[in-house]
Amino acid sequence: MKRKLLLTILSVVLLVSCLTGLALSAYAAEPDWSGDGVTVAAGELGGTLVTNATGEEHGVTYAQEVDFVKGAKVSVAFMDESYFPLHVENNEPTAFLNDTDYLKFTALQNGKGVEVKVYAMYANNDGRAIAKAKMLVEVTYLDGEKRDYAESFETYVNVHSQIHSMQIRKEGDFLYVSFDDLTAVPVAKYASLDLSAATLTVSSKNAASSHKYEIIGVSDKDLTSFIYHDEWGTLGATKVTENADGTTVYDIKDGRMGQYNGSEARVRENLVNVKGFDVTKPIVIEAQYEIVNTMAVWWAIALGETPYGNLDRMVYYLEQDGEHARGDLKKSYGSNNMNSDYGVMFQTVSGMAQPQIEQNTVAYVTRAGAGGYKDRSNLDTIVIEIGEEGTKWTYNNTVLFESIQPKRSDFKSGKVYPYFHFIGTPANPNKENKVVVKGVNAPKITDAENSYSYLVGSSDPVVVGLENYENANGALALYYDGACTQAVDASQYEYDAAEKKLTVKSGAFASFSAGQNTLFAKNDGGSEQINILVRDAGEATVPPEVEKETYYYKKGDTADLEIKVDIHNGTFQKVNGGGLSSSRYTFVAPEGDSTVGTIVISGEKFLSGKDYGELKFTVYTVDIYGETYTDVFYVNIVDKLPDEGGKPDDGDGDQGNGGGKGCGGVAAAISLPAAALAIAGAAFALRRKK
Known part of the structure; x- marks a missing residue:
């Protein structure tokens, strides 16, 4: 049943992808795979079924050359365990230790290339090898007979009932070799490896004498990218989201934490700047490490001489020698590079910062809110100035370290590559590291407040104090939207x-409506949001008007109290007073063309517990400019209501009739001169904000 369901699901995915012109256009049956020691037939998913019945490594070669510089991927599937059995001895997966149960991809051109060997593994669960949801990927670079084993890394997806993809592509200055959307750490010396017309071979070996797999196809569509905004490199365990305000969220979740819960705290994934910056000029990073649902005990900003040179790799002994057996770890994701790299670590719980090489700590204060990222006011500003004798670190205008390692001479190329990395806690294996990034050396407002005003019809420009950092980021441009796709005419x-001044002429505001608007000043490093309040002299806001000045509520009652309020051309914001919280009332908005809404104060949750006496409340509305307007009303807690013969006193049962704001009741006691002043005051209130 499960297999039929899988076939149905995969068939639908393939069909939909073909119909919509997506990546699987090349996933039709491909007759051009051939090899010795295997049989080739049509597969269940429309691909090529390869069967190896020898128990030795054999495979097939693709008849066409593949351009792995431009980028391509080859996809395969094991339909179920009968296709590719897994083997365990004494709760230990034997695939890697015995060099079996693997699928191998080889891309070669003129004797040089890449070998990607993927072992089908069991994932651990409290030390028991029970979940068939892990694969170990071994990446080796080839040059004739020479083999340069670079690293191994693990993926955490099901071995069976899953389409797997091996991809190679050139992005920026590096060659990325990946499997199931996780990439090996790029190796600088192989960045120029020419695989533009490569021969592709897929081979396999399994401890069972007979096994098979289906090659779905080779495609150059819908390739996985590991670089974002031409600047930030990841290793694949990152979900990237663009905020409307032009910032980017990098949600980093590392499967190793769940796999080795309780025994390992190193996060493999990093967020690496691949652009590089002049070491003689300041580096200004504006970002926020979210402290909500966080995995990390420490997060850090480190400084590399090359983009990926400092990153840890997991490397095994592949051959048995006198001291080590195959499978022994040579290197892994220890915390050593966190403690030896140039940079500063930040402790999320204690609020302490510490140089990665030295042991002294100081306090830092983040702008990150407990509720997560709201807007750019939550961004922290970290300024890094690398000098002749040491590096100065400033965090939100507070100097943390005046001079710590490194110094300029430590960067032989004259460029520095900042990157984020993380140490998690085994107690939080399923949490995440979320970094919101505005950019590095993005434009930054230098005025005391990011608040500017423009009057409709005026020819006066708006002048903004703005730093456009010249360190690797180019000229400044202005946009209407956070994504920076709608350019303002130059x-x-x-x-x-x-002078570090941006002058925006009145013509740029022609499309703006009255109220709050935004512009975005951008260079290659990111953008700065500029807040523009557009005012229209012809529009006047009318303050809110409560129906009555005084209301009465019978002590001990539990009924809700309804207050009618005309908000006119404002927007209801809140009501407070008398200890009233937002959870103790609701506002029913006006319907249709009406401007009268209703404030409903809870009797059971609020009024029933109040003692005799008068409570004062204030209603707030806000206009399109963000300005606030108010009106007040009172609630008397009494023994008898006016229609029961009560009077407005402290609860002795002798109340008079409650007053509206017109004639009668309490309001009627106002003298004529006072009434005249009240009328004049009301007229004036319509012309000004309160």
Whole structure:
């Protein structure tokens, strides 16, 4: 039943992908795979079924050359365990230790290339090898007879009932070799490896004498990218989301934490800047490490001489020698590089910062809120200045370290590559590291407040104090949207680099409506949001008007109290007073063309517990400019209501009639001169904000 369901699901996925012109256009049956020691036939998913019945390594070669520089992937599937059996001895997976149960991809051109060997493994669960949901990927670079084993890494997806993909592509200055969307750490010396017309071979070996797999196809569509905004490199365990305000969320979740819960705290994934910056100029990073649902005990910003040179790799002994057996670890994801790299670690619980090489700690204060990222006001600003004798670190305008390692001479190329990395806690294996990034050396407002005003019809420009950091980030441009796709006409603004002033002409605001608006100043490092309040002199906001000045509520009652309020052309914001919280009332918005809404104060949760006396409340509305307007009303807690013969006193049962704001009741006691003043005051209130 499960197999039939899988076939149905995969068939639908393939069909939909073909119909929509997505990646699987090349996933039709491909007759051009051939090899010795195997049989080739049509597969169940429309691909090529390869059967190896020898118990030795044999495979097939693709008839066409593949351009792995531009990028391509080859996809395979094991339908179920009968296709590719897994073997365990004494609760230990034997695939890697016995060099079996693997699928191997080889891309070669002129004797040089890459070998990706994937072992089908069992995932651990409290030391028991029971879950068939792990594969060990071994990446080796080839040059004739020479083999350069680079690293091994683990994936955490089901071995069976899953389409797996091996991909190679050139991005930026590096060659990325990946399996199931996780990449090996790029190796600088192989960045220029030419695989533009490579021969592709897929081979296999299994401890069972007979096994099979289906090659779904080779495609250059829908390839996985490991670089974002031409600047930030990942190893694949990162979900990337673009915020509307132009910032980017990198949600880093590492499967190793769940696999080795309680025994390992190193996170493999890093967020690496691949652009590089001049060491003689300041590096300004604006970002937020979210402290909500966090995995990390420490997070760090480190400084590399090359983009990926400092990253840890997991490397095994592949041959048995006098001291080590095959499978013994040579290197792994220890915390050693966190403690030896140039940079600063930040402790999320204690709020302490510590140089990665030295042991002194100081306090730092983050702008990250407990509720997660809200807007750019939550971003922290970290300034790194690398000098001749040491590096100065400043965090939100507070100097943390005046001079610590490194110094300029430590960066032989004259460039530095900052990157984020993390140490988690085994207690939080399923949590995440979430970093919100504005950019490095992005434009930054230098005025005391990011708040500017423009009057409709005025020819006056808006002048913004703005730093456009020149360190590797190019010229400044202005946009209407956070994604920076809607450009402001270049004739409508100019930037004075000497004065650090951005002048925006009135024509740039022609499409703006009255109220809050935004512009975005951008260079290659990121963007800065500029808040523009557009005012229209012809629009006046009318303050809210409560139906009555005084209301009465019978002590001990539990009924809700309804208060009618005309919000006119404002927007209801809140009501408070008398200890009233937002959870103790609701606001029913006006319907249709009406501007009258209803405040419903809970009797059971609020009024029933109040003692005799008068409570004062204030209603707040806000206009399109963000300005606030108010009106007040009172609630008397009494023994008898007015229609029961009560009077407005402290609860002795002798109340008069409650007053509206017109004639009668309490309001009627106002003298004529006072009434005249009240009328004049009300007229004036319509013309100004309260």
